[in-house]
Amino acid sequence: MNYKTTLSLLLTAILVLFLAGCPAEEEPPEVYEELGIDEEERVVIEYGHVPSIAASERRAELRPLEEYLEEKLPLEFNINFDSDYGSVIEKIKEGEYNFATFGPMSYVEAAREKAVTPAVKPLRYGEESYKSLLLAHVDSDIHEPEDFRGRSFAFVDEKSASGYLLPYAFFKDQGIDPDTDLGPTSFLGGHTDVVAAVWLENYAGGAVYDDARQDMDNPERVIENTRVVAKTPPIPNEPWAFRTEFVEQYPELVDEIISLLVGLDDEGPRGKRILDSLGIGGFTTAEDADYDVVRELEDYLPEFGEEL
Numbered sequence: 001m002n003y004k005t006t007l008s009l010l011l012t013a014i015l016v017l018f019l020a021g022c023p024a025e026e027e028p029p030e031v032y033e034e035l036g037i038d039e040e041e042r043v044v045i046e047y048g049h050v051p052s053i054a055a056s057e058r059r060a061e062l063r064p065l066e067e068y069l070e071e072k073l074p075l076e077f078n079i080n081f082d083s084d085y086g087s088v089i090e091k092i093k094e095g096e097y098n099f100a101t102f103g104p105m106s107y108v109e110a111a112r113e114k115a116v117t118p119a120v121k122p123l124r125y126g127e128e129s130y131k132s133l134l135l136a137h138v139d140s141d142i143h144e145p146e147d148f149r150g151r152s153f154a155f156v157d158e159k160s161a162s163g164y165l166l167p168y169a170f171f172k173d174q175g176i177d178p179d180t181d182l183g184p185t186s187f188l189g190g191h192t193d194v195v196a197a198v199w200l201e202n203y204a205g206g207a208v209y210d211d212a213r214q215d216m217d218n219p220e221r222v223i224e225n226t227r228v229v230a231k232t233p234p235i236p237n238e239p240w241a242f243r244t245e246f247v248e249q250y251p252e253l254v255d256e257i258i259s260l261l262v263g264l265d266d267e268g269p270r271g272k273r274i275l276d277s278l279g280i281g282g283f284t285t286a287e288d289a290d291y292d293v294v295r296e297l298e299d300y301l302p303e304f305g306e307e308l
Contacts (some may be wrong), residue, residue: 035073036252043075043253048088048100052191053215055081064274072260073253083189085159092116098246104294105161107239111288116241118286119254120261124211128284129234131210132166135198138227142205145174145230151204152183154194161294163191166232167207169300192216199226236290240283258285 037043051058059079066077080097082088085106091097093115102110110116121128136142142151148171156163164187171178178185183204188194191212198206199222210231216222240261247254264271265282275282 034252035256036250037074043250045069045075045077045099045257046080046097047077048080048082048091048097050082050085050088050101050103052212061277061279064277068270068274069257069260073256075253084157089115092243095243095245098243099240101238101240103159103161103238104235104291105165106159107241108291108294108298109159110241111291114244117244117247117254118239118241118288118290119258120240120283121237121286121290122240122278122280123282123284124237124280126281127234127237128290129236130162131234132162132170132207132232133210133212133228134167134170134205134207134230134232135195135213136205136227136229137198137201138225140201140204140227142227142229145171145176147229148205149176149181150183153178153185154188154197154203154206155185156191156194156208157187157189160191161235162209162232163194163207165294165297165300166235169297170230170232172300195222195226205229235293236286239286239291241286 049058049062058081062079066079069075069077080091082091085103088097088100088102089106089110092100092110093113099119100116102116107116107118111118124130134145134148136147142148155167158164168178171182176182186203188197188206191208192215194203194206194208195212195216197203199216213219213222213226242254261283262285264275267274
């Protein structure tokens with residue numbers, strides 16, 4: 001080993017030891033005061049989410065946002081996954097989560113019990129709303145909603161707006177009773193599960209949100225082999241909402257988180273990377289009244305109020 005190499009290694013070792021001994025940069029006292037947080041307090045955001053893709057993939061997509069919020073604010077942001085919205089609602093109510101993404105239908109349920117306060121909703125292709133698609137295999141003889149009569153049909157989940165409520169109401173408007181006029185129906189648990197079931201012809205039809213086919217491993221092939229038979233009217237995109245008690249405890253912090261999320265599209269390349277990773281174009285503020293359209297759809301489900 002020559003002299004220059006030895007010196008370089010020595011200097012590197014000294015630098016590493018120096019950095020290791022430096023204390024982490026602390027937030028100035030006024031930051032805590034502005035956010036309504038005690039300096040001795042450790043705020044932890046427990047965020048709940050129902051992934052439409054593999055949990056490991058979704059965690060990777062959410063990590064840039066996690067790192068951004070932890071850098072900008074004196075808090076810890078933990079990502080948690082659940083298999084269904086019912087579980088997220090229960091954990092919000094019990095205080096295990098204080099922030100979560102809901103489907104429009106599950107949000108309405110949680111809001112009915114005063115458990116959550118809406119914060120933001122995502123923008124996709126500049127739109128604040130989305131639709132449900134009724135799918136069939138491209139080789140099938142199903143070309144219009146009427147053709148689903150007597151045929152097997154896959155829904156996502158009883159608490160999914162685009163995977164159940166919207167298509168259910170749409171069928172009713174078409175004079176088709178999903179409970180009696182369709183063939184065997186099932187809840188498969190996930191949007192991509194429904195897409196796969198139709199693509200593989202395990203079911204004659206299925207209902208999913210309008211971007212679900214893009215979440216598949218091979219979206220081009222899936223799109224080529226499935227047919228959009230119908231689209232429902234739009235409803236607002238899924239709300240990200242805080243536990244109401246958390247909002248009451250930390251109103252300034254919640255306002256700052258909302259401001260950071262809505263402002264991501266003004267954060268230059270880093271903001272764009274975060275939004276691209278999430279698969280959205282930005283965030284906009286969400287209001288409870290945005291989801292009145294979902295409440296109006298409850299009339300199509302006789303047992304909706306009782307089940308929720």
